[in-house]
Amino acid sequence: MTNFSLGALGGLSAAKLKLQFEESSCRLELTGLPDVSASPSDASTATAGQRLSILTGWELNLGQRAALQGKLEHLQALVAAVQPYVRHLVSNHPCPQGDPNSPVCLEPRGRGHRLQLRSSQANTKPLDLQLDDAELADLTQCLDQMLQDPRLGITLPLAAPQPLRRREQPRRKGAATGWAAPAAALGALLITAGLAMVIPLPERKRPTAKPPAPTTSQR
């Protein structure tokens, strides 16, 4: 899936590096330079020259719908929006990512997902794209491949996926009906007990002192 090419840049001593990640509806291409000033104590000095450590640009092609270009901060924003969003999708709890000022926003819309990209150039309208699940999965696979590629020497913001908290979890549909029967039984018991307390108890008759029985004299 990945392609790696080396090409000399005119006027530069370092070789231009290109990393390419491709899926059916998505192609991500990173262009950059190796960090030749990296300390020679690095274990893999030979491979250091083949690690893309300085990103000069990247391009994302989403089929024939859009071709996006950007800088490092845009790629960071894309990763920061897509990864947590997909993590929530796996738990069937889609959660919008990215605030209104961030370069990348991703949120559920209809049966798909709305990817909104804001340009850093002034007077440029945000790009609004509707992705279906397959396109989002392709984009995720491309980003996963990029993040896992040992030839990428750029640090991108990525936190380990965490389990959702109990309160964040989507409620199981049957949970409400599951408690309905016991709750109804308990309610009926309480109502019956309340009614029983309202009904006056029959007064208990106090035993009255019996009149002395007439005594008969024996003769």
Added chain:
Amino acid sequence: MTAALPCCHHRSHRPRPLTDSPAHPPSRPLPRRGLERLDLLLLAIEALDLHGSEAMLWSCEQLGLSEAFPDRVALWKSRCRNPLRRASRRGELSSQELQGLEMLVCNLAQRLYPMLRQLFSSSEPEQINRQRWELFNGRYRELILERMNDKRGAIRLLIDGSEAESLRRQVVQTLLFCAGPGGLQRLEASLMDGSR
């Protein structure tokens, strides 16, 4: 949807995690709901692929899981920890079994990725896609009725409820996003939902 396994790229090794820290320490037990979801995901794989159970055994060998699942009985026993099963077994999965089942789901999801992608793609012809979903829904329902305890509310919702189709779609959607290099970490975290 084809009955045969799609010819696609196969990863025979555990992918390198995207981040160093694991989603959950292996000692933490899997919540009951996670256990149910894990087995339902494997069942969905069987519904998508007629040779799914064979592919599971083959993948176990490829992934080096022969120690945890030496044969199909061992795999079946681990899957029977699901409390929703007709013949459910008590107890918890060992961390080796749990990791093995998670790897199996992600590996098989990656193998089925072209098929999963087709199911969710809006560019596919609508009628053909509807037929694919009908085929999957029919097979999944049959497998559920065969192996799960249909007196349980969660199972009734999956087979008869008004939301049944949407719930089954969610299961397949989980498989779609579990495929790929980062899928395993996402699945691990997702199965532990509600544990913190």
